[in-house]
Amino acid sequence: MAESSLMEGANPERLDTMFRAHYERITRTIGRIIHDQARAEELAVEVFLKWWRSPRAHGEHAEGWLYRTIAREALDEFRRQTRRNQFERLFSFHRASPLTPEQLYTVSAEQHRVRTVLGGLGRRHSELLLLWSQGLSYQEIAVSLAVNSNYVGSLISRAQTAFRKEYLNRYGNES
Amino acid sequence: METNHEEAWVAKRLATIEPLWNPNLARGRQLLEARLAPRSPSRTWLVAAAGILIACSVVIALPATRALAQELWYRFILNRIDVVRLDLSKLPLHVQITTNGLEQRVQDLDEAERKAGFTPFLPSADVLSAHPTITVTGPISIEQTIHVRDIETALDKGGVTDIPVPPEWEGAQLRTTIGPMVELDYPNNVRIVQVRPIELLIPAGFDLEYFAELAFRSTGISSWEAQLMSQKFAAHPAWLLDIPRDPAAKVREISMQKGPALMIEDLDEQGATKRATVVSSTSERVYSVTSGNPDLSVKIADSLP
Numbered sequence: 053m054a055e056s057s058l059m060e061g062a063n064p065e066r067l068d069t070m071f072r073a074h075y076e077r078i079t080r081t082i083g084r085i086i087h088d089q090a091r092a093e094e095l096a097v098e099v100f101l102k103w104w105r106s107p108r109a110h111g112e113h114a115e116g117w118l119y120r121t122i123a124r125e126a127l128d129e130f131r132r133q134t135r136r137n138q139f140e141r142l143f144s145f146h147r148a149s150p151l152t153p154e155q156l157y158t159v160s161a162e163q164h165r166v167r168t169v170l171g172g173l174g175r176r177h178s179e180l181l182l183l184w185s186q187g188l189s190y191q192e193i194a195v196s197l198a199v200n201s202n203y204v205g206s207l208i209s210r211a212q213t214a215f216r217k218e219y220l221n222r223y224g225n226e227s
Numbered sequence: 228m229e230t231n232h233e234e235a236w237v238a239k240r241l242a243t244i245e246p247l248w249n250p251n252l253a254r255g256r257q258l259l260e261a262r263l264a265p266r267s268p269s270r271t272w273l274v275a276a277a278g279i280l281i282a283c284s285v286v287i288a289l290p291a292t293r294a295l296a297q298e299l300w301y302r303f304i305l306n307r308i309d310v311v312r313l314d315l316s317k318l319p320l321h322v323q324i325t326t327n328g329l330e331q332r333v334q335d336l337d338e339a340e341r342k343a344g345f346t347p348f349l350p351s352a353d354v355l356s357a358h359p360t361i362t363v364t365g366p367i368s369i370e371q372t373i374h375v376r377d378i379e380t381a382l383d384k385g386g387v388t389d390i391p392v393p394p395e396w397e398g399a400q401l402r403t404t405i406g407p408m409v410e411l412d413y414p415n416n417v418r419i420v421q422v423r424p425i426e427l428l429i430p431a432g433f434d435l436e437y438f439a440e441l442a443f444r445s446t447g448i449s450s451w452e453a454q455l456m457s458q459k460f461a462a463h464p465a466w467l468l469d470i471p472r473d474p475a476a477k478v479r480e481i482s483m484q485k486g487p488a489l490m491i492e493d494l495d496e497q498g499a500t501k502r503a504t505v506v507s508s509t510s511e512r513v514y515s516v517t518s519g520n521p522d523l524s525v526k527i528a529d530s531l532p
Contacts, residue, residue, distance in 0.1 A: 064263075067259075071255070071256075071259060075250060075252060075255050076249070076250045076252065079250035079255065080245075080246055080250060083246030083248070083250075084241075084244045084245065084246065085244070087244075087246070089246070089248045089250075089251070090254075092246070092250070093250060093251060093254055093255050093258060094258060096250070096255060097255055097258040097259050097262060100259065101259070101262055101263075161243075162240065162243045163243050163244050165240075166240050166241060166243055166244050167244060181237070181241060184241075185238070185241035185242070185244075185245075209233075209234070212233050212234055212237040213233060215237050215240075216233055216236060216237055219240065
């Protein structure tokens with residue numbers, strides 16, 4: 053069935069408004085985890101469509117829903133990519149194209165370590181750190197993750213501790 | 228003080244993953260509009276066909292290697308692996324890989340069987356006696372979508388102008404399902420991966436032989452060579468493992484007690500074997516056995532049923 057007919061009754065202007073207002077920030081949030089710009093943009097579009105199809109996500113909590121979903125989608129995508137890479141390495145059935153210089157750099161760089169640690173943390177900690185690092189306010193984070201705004205500071209602090217511990221466990225204090 | 232120090236430490240690391248690019252709003256809009264536009268009839272047909280296939284595959288038994296699943300799709304069961312020393316990645320297919328289900332560490336073979344849907348086999352104890360860690364992954368679905376213009380452009384770039392791409396291929400999909408997969412990890416980097424035969428679905432009426440010829444031609448090989456290879460492929464479809472000619476990888480066919488298999492050796496700069504993988508198959512299982520020693524890989528692979 054065509055997407056447009058599925059969405060009868062939904063307001064395309066609302067989608068347009070949300071898209072214009074949040075696309076860049078949303079995509080950059082994904083880009084923290086998924087370094088491939090094209091894939092990050094595709095994922096952002098998927099999330100906007102998902103939001104549009106979910107009437108319960110509309111209204112005053114729309115932005116919170118978007119950021120919560122985007123954090124989850126980005127982390128899930130990263131974990132899927134990690135599994136896929138492992139699979140390709142294992143079975144070598146689906147040979148990947150040669151790595152680009154950017155990919156080669158990324159694999160060996162700090163970015164890869166940080167993403168790996170984020171991908172290995174508990175979901176809540178990863179989401180908190182992702183949104184915090186993207187510059188969302190405590191209030192925005194509270195709405196996005198459906199937590200009491202009074203607790204956001206201490207939750208982030210715990211997530212930072214968990215991140216540092218996991219990072220040092222994996223890589224030591226090399227930098 | 229410690230908290231501030233920790234916050235700064237974490238912030239410094241998280242700052243490294245700030246993207247260096249700026250989102251392309253125009254492209255985002257195009258993607259959004261494409262998703263909102265009514266789908267073309269061919270895509271709708273393909274989606275409907277997939278639905279029928281899922282329904283049919285529950286009730287159709289497939290004893291033969293190649294069986295007609297139903298009127299709209301052909302289903303191939305690939306329990307043979309072939310290596311071509313070509314770079315098939317030059318053929319631009321839009322590839323989407325989906326992993327269904329998480330990679331899960333399991334406690335024992337019973338749990339692996341429940342999650343994978345088949346009984347994993349272990350090598351005989353006199354070959355490997357240690358207890359492996361067991362992981363179940365997948366299944367993994369690979370969808371390759373054909374865009375005629377992209378393929379024509381790639382062929383043009385390679386100087387191939389005598390082989391037209393059928394326009395009706397636009398949007399056609401080749402679907403491959405691999406898994407679920409059971410991985411057994413032993414000490415000393417010995418790894419056994421086993422999976423049921425791979426399933427390939429192509430739209431009914433799709434000329435697989437011609438597609439294979441076109442794929443081979445895209446790598447720059449001659450017309451007659453491509454025709455020979457594609458005829459062989461269409462007569463006995465196999466999962467093609469494309470390993471371009473490269474001094475870092477040596478591929479050869481070997482004979483084992485249970486039949487022929489492939490030995491793929493990753494070599495270091497001095498030409499010594501870093502990793503030796505034996506890929507073998509039976510009617511109901513494809514195995515990949517990897518270790519640091521070719522003889523050990525063969526011995527392990529031979530001890531699997």
